[in-house]
Amino acid sequence: MTGTDLTHPGFAGLELLDTPVLIVCQNGELVYANPASESLLGQGLRELLRHRLTDLFLPNEALQQALATAFAHNASYIEHDLALVTAQTAQPLHVALSVTPIDAVASQALIELRSLDQQLRIVNEERRLLQHQANRELIRNLAHEIKNPLGGIRGAAQLLEHELQDRPELKEYTEVIKQEALRLQSLVDRMLAPHRRHVVGEVNIHEVLERVRSIALAEYPQDLIIQRDYDVSLPMLFADKEQLIQVVLNIVKNAIQAMKGKGQVILRTRVARQTTLARKRHNLALKLQIIDNGPGIPDDIRDHLFYPLVTGRAEGTGLGLTLAQAYVHQHGGSIEFDSQPGQTCFTVMLPFIQEQSHATAPGAQGE
Incomplete structure (x- = not known):
């Protein structure tokens, strides 16, 4: 890899990588992008090479700092979790970023953008599964605790209503008790529905x-x-x-x-x-x-x-x-x-x- 000749056979291997790889000059000018980069950024090679690196994303101080530090010390610089927002779609990309100088004379560096979105989705799904299991047990136990006394409340209201036959003006209150008990019963049934x-x-x-x-x-x-x-x-x-x-x-x-x-x-x-x-x-x-x-x-x-x-x-x-x-x-x-x-x-x-x-x-x- 000589740095300035992008047709050099040393670049051929980068075409095969699943990891998005860019090559940039110190001023941020893009000189190479592999197919994985085109897929990640949603732009073709010709369009990508018309931009500087910082033009592809909304202003991001961490990205600029990574590029400057790698060139200043002629050493790799790594950001393990960086949120980049593409300028074209305004969609955030969570990536692990590494900047590695590859040619001091031509002032070029290789940038790897390893997407973390899939990893984040898996982690979030694991968290949701654990949350769901905890919710399921909570709902099940709570529903049973509510369900058990409901029958007693409704039965007592019916008995009280029978005793109040000569006091029709008080039946309104027993009717409220029965209706609210039915509403709670319906809620409990819905809470228990996933377990059936x-x-x-x-x-x-x-x-x-x-x-x-x-x-x-x-x-x-x-x-x-x-x-x-x-x-x-x-x-x-x-x-x-x-x-x-x-x-x-x-x-x-x-x-x-x-x-x-x-x-x-x-x-x-x-x-x-x-x-x-x-x-x-x-x-x-x-x-x-x-x-x-x-x-x-x-x-x-x-x-x-x-x-x-x-x-x-x-x-x-x-x-x-x-x-x-x-x-x-x-x-x-x-x-x-x-x-x-x-x-x-x-x-x-x-x-x-x-x-x-x-x-x-x-x-x-x-x-």
Whole structure:
């Protein structure tokens, strides 16, 4: 590698690397980018070479410091976790950065950008799985503690109502007790729902989405638009159809309620290849995205959005997304979100092939 001749055979090996590699001059001018860099940055080689390194990203002091330090000391400089925001798409990239001077005479350095996004997704999924397991036990125990005395409360209210037959003006109070007990019973049933046995079979995801779309448009026929963006070539899922309907319906209803019934929702299906879900590698998976143009998820609940009883609405129960997460995890999948004002996207990943032995998740027996 001579530094100035980019056609030198010494560069041929860089073309084969999966790691994005750039070669820059000390003034930041780009002189080489391998195909992995083109993929990471979303630009072709010709376009990349028209820019300086700092032009590719929004101003980042750590990046400039890394380049300056490597050239000043003629030694490698490493940043283990650096967030770079591309100037073209404004999308953040989490990378491990290394800058290595390769030619002192030509003042050139080799830059490696190793993406950390996949590692971060795996770490976040592990964290969510542990959180889900803790939530499941908490909900189950709490629901039983609530459920046990409810029967006694309702029974006592009925007996009291019988004793008050000659005092009809007091029946109003016993009726309130019974109705509130029923409301609590309904809430408990919803909390216990993920632990009940589910029935699996072949499911067309687009039938699920069309069902949810019909329900939503029937409830909000005026100012709601639900667009379809389907990959109709997707294979069948092996899943519980009713649970998948509930997953999508809970997410869609949250979006509609956040938009106060006026806005746009996009239902998008794609195939994902070579994906790790619930610690297992799958050749093919469903990538279902539910996108809305609402106000976004409040910052103060983002970190614990899937926790039970967490809601951004005064009238909400905070169980919709908790149940959606539980059902998705029972199917060996994952659920995550990205939100900003004007666009919120929930992404549900589900494996297309699932062993019969895993059809009923551990702990999913009837209560």
